[in-house]
Amino acid sequence: MVYNIMICENCKIRQVSVHITQIGQGYKKEINLCLFCLNEKGLNSSFVYLSDMLGNVIKEFITMDKAGRKKSLELVCGGCSMPFDRFFETGLLGCPECYDSFEFELKKILHRFHGSTKHITDSSIRMSKPQLSEITDVKKLQTDLQSAVKEENFEKAAELRDRLKLLLNM
Amino acid sequence: MFADKIPKWLESEAKNADIIISTRIRLARNFDSIPFPNWAPHKSLRKVIRLALKARSDSTMLKEFDYFNINSISNINRKILVERHLVSPAFLNLDHGRGVFIEKNEESSVMLNEEDHLRIQTICGGLALTTALIRIRKLEEEFNSIIRFSYSKKYGYLTSCPTNVGTGMRISLFCHLPALTLTERLGGLFNDMLPAGMAVRGFFGEGSDLSGTIFQISNQITLGFTENEILDRLRFIARKVVYREKQAREQLFKNQRILIEDKIFRALGIIQGARHLPMFEFYSLLSALKLGKAVGLIQKISTPMLNKLIVTCQPMHIQRLHSKKMSRQDIDIYRARLVRKELNLKRIN
Ligand SMILES: [Zn+2]
Ligand SMILES: [Zn+2]
Numbered sequence: 001m002v003y004n005i006m007i008c009e010n011c012k013i014r015q016v017s018v019h020i021t022q023i024g025q026g027y028k029k030e031i032n033l034c035l036f037c038l039n040e041k042g043l044n045s046s047f048v049y050l051s052d053m054l055g056n057v058i059k060e061f062i063t064m065d066k067a068g069r070k071k072s073l074e075l076v077c078g079g080c081s082m083p084f085d086r087f088f089e090t091g092l093l094g095c096p097e098c099y100d101s102f103e104f105e106l107k108k109i110l111h112r113f114h115g116s117t118k119h120i121t122d123s124s125i126r127m128s129k130p131q132l133s134e135i136t137d138v139k140k141l142q143t144d145l146q147s148a149v150k151e152e153n154f155e156k157a158a159e160l161r162d163r164l165k166l167l168l169n170m
Numbered sequence: 171m172f173a174d175k176i177p178k179w180l181e182s183e184a185k186n187a188d189i190i191i192s193t194r195i196r197l198a199r200n201f202d203s204i205p206f207p208n209w210a211p212h213k214s215l216r217k218v219i220r221l222a223l224k225a226r227s228d229s230t231m232l233k234e235f236d237y238f239n240i241n242s243i244s245n246i247n248r249k250i251l252v253e254r255h256l257v258s259p260a261f262l263n264l265d266h267g268r269g270v271f272i273e274k275n276e277e278s279s280v281m282l283n284e285e286d287h288l289r290i291q292t293i294c295g296g297l298a299l300t301t302a303l304i305r306i307r308k309l310e311e312e313f314n315s316i317i318r319f320s321y322s323k324k325y326g327y328l329t330s331c332p333t334n335v336g337t338g339m340r341i342s343l344f345c346h347l348p349a350l351t352l353t354e355r356l357g358g359l360f361n362d363m364l365p366a367g368m369a370v371r372g373f374f375g376e377g378s379d380l381s382g383t384i385f386q387i388s389n390q391i392t393l394g395f396t397e398n399e400i401l402d403r404l405r406f407i408a409r410k411v412v413y414r415e416k417q418a419r420e421q422l423f424k425n426q427r428i429l430i431e432d433k434i435f436r437a438l439g440i441i442q443g444a445r446h447l448p449m450f451e452f453y454s455l456l457s458a459l460k461l462g463k464a465v466g467l468i469q470k471i472s473t474p475m476l477n478k479l480i481v482t483c484q485p486m487h488i489q490r491l492h493s494k495k496m497s498r499q500d501i502d503i504y505r506a507r508l509v510r511k512e513l514n515l516k517r518i519n
Contacts, residue, residue: 116394119326
């Protein structure tokens, strides 16, 4: 048996007793704390936050499109005067109108995070049932996804999952 | 004031409440043409509170809710609100213009000016998706009849953070999965949830440790699925979780009965002897007792009695029973006594 002695990332003094693992949008993140710090942080706050996941999506987005980003960062919302670059700091928008003002860029983020850019309500009826070929596709994608996760190939897993989501969304 | 009694949802004796502890639904809603709280000037924040209070005075349902200005209640009571899941930890860091409605039985609460103007939430004991959805829809309607929500055909309910846009709905199931943890089969279960757009949060203790057996499973995606679809997905997952946990329990008992009995009765022994009980150790023991109860090895203790301790043994709940400021060690000492008292157990020696 191998003993790996790790130091708590909060106090940087005591030995780690708890590993909190978050499985998120195509990545796995670990937080390692000692019992003392865990007690300190409490059960609630130790649950990893969703905003972390958004942070990742935003980061990806920034590195994705450097040239285009520069221009969009200068955008300002006509409704609330919030500059778009503030969104990259807080992950939060300023007002409902921001969805129009920054639509071009937000659409990409929405797609990345939700796998969709369109709201659907229970009254709007779904399109016809999926074709047989799509069903087998789903099966194959699911097994591929599982093995990608097993191999910890999270980039591939994220891509496969996006395709799955698209298929399931049809 | 809150915290004098036990929240109603903790008294649930629902079927499988030992596996699915609670169901929570949260809606994010914003009022039309008012900036989101993070970017709103003080006067807009006050306007939100004014509008919400007006909605309350016009509604019979909302009369059952008490209003608290979060900035003017004591520090300890603020933390108690967090320990009872009535407000988020982040809510306490916001400095002004924040308030909360809390239903007298603590089933529902509404945060005003957290990340969104309204964060409406309701908690039910056990697996109760439909009940929770009906309840939260009614609550939403009480506000909607007075104030128009900001909504777009394309993107649905507009929220401050784009991760909540669309339905603005997040459903969370709090699950207690000791057998799946012990048999190290959580990984497979969680990997199945990824394609379904679900997030799992919680503690992953090591090996034979039972401290990390409570998990929160919730939908991550709010756009492109209807409310009922999200509900159905959660229901499907809940069934799967319950089935697999039961299966794992059966297997454990077939193959390692002595080891499991050892864990459960040792936990009982430690609780009876403990003079000092840190939070994390306590969760581990509690988990063992819950398992013991579920499989019929423990009779005199009920599941609601055990679930109740999840809330009442938290640090601020213990502190509030005492006028003097307690150290962490004092709290741990008192916790050991409290657990015995609540479970009607005699102290050894
Ligand atoms: Zn530490
Ligand atoms: Zn705006």
